[in-house]
Amino acid sequence: MTEPQHHSSLSETLTTIQRFNEAVNQHDVALIMSLMTDDCVFENTSPSPNGTRYVGKSSVRAFWEDFFRSSPQAHFEYEEVFANGDRGVVRWLYRWQTGTDGSIGHVRGVDILKVRYGQVAEKLSYVKG
Numbered sequence: 001m002t003e004p005q006h007h008s009s010l011s012e013t014l015t016t017i018q019r020f021n022e023a024v025n026q027h028d029v030a031l032i033m034s035l036m037t038d039d040c041v042f043e044n045t046s047p048s049p050n051g052t053r054y055v056g057k058s059s060v061r062a063f064w065e066d067f068f069r070s071s072p073q074a075h076f077e078y079e080e081v082f083a084n085g086d087r088g089v090v091r092w093l094y095r096w097q098t099g100t101d102g103s104i105g106h107v108r109g110v111d112i113l114k115v116r117y118g119q120v121a122e123k124l125s126y127v128k129g
Contacts, residue, residue, distance in 0.1 A: 008086040008115040016115045017088045021078050027068045033061050037121045045109060045127045073097040088113045 008016070016035065023031040042054045042063060054060045068074065073096055080091040090111040098105040107127050114122035 008118070010083055010085065012118055013083040013086055013088050013113075013115040014081065016118050016120060017081055017083065017090060017113055020113075020120050021076065021081075021090065025076055027072075027074070029061060029064045029068065032064055033057055035119055036060060036123075037116055037119045040120060041122045041124075043124045045125045051125065071096050083115075086115050088115065 020032065020035045023035060036057060038057055039055070040057060040060050042060045044051045044054070044063065046052070052063075054063050075095050077093040077095070078090055079093060080089075082089055090113065091108075092111065093106055093108050095104055095106045097103070107129065109125060109127035112122075112124045112126075113120055
């Protein structure tokens with residue numbers, strides 16, 4: 001027997017995505033993971049062309065811990081967020097420090113998210129270029 005599907009409301013989806021985005025910019029791995037389902041899926045943007053797929057909380061947690069350790073200045077500017085039911089799209093600009101001289105690099109991208117019961121079940125990330 002299959003589990004019944006839960007389709008989040010538009011309000012629940014947008015609120016969850018907003019809380020998730022704030023947790024990412026706070027580099028708060030515990031909060032990020034509290035906002036993800038046990039069976040979460042995260043597809044990172046690298047390496048090209050398909051990125052890396054992480055499945056389950058322990059795998060996704062390890063990604064975030066490594067990411068913030070290697071990019072302590074990481075910051076996302078969320079340029080646009082919209083949703084339809086349990087799906088959301090976030091258009092973002094990611095900035096990071098490239099060297100000790102303070103120079104900044106950046107890339108634009110999009111996340112496609114699926115929200116279930118107020119948690120992110122899926123985060124698929126794509127970048128330009």
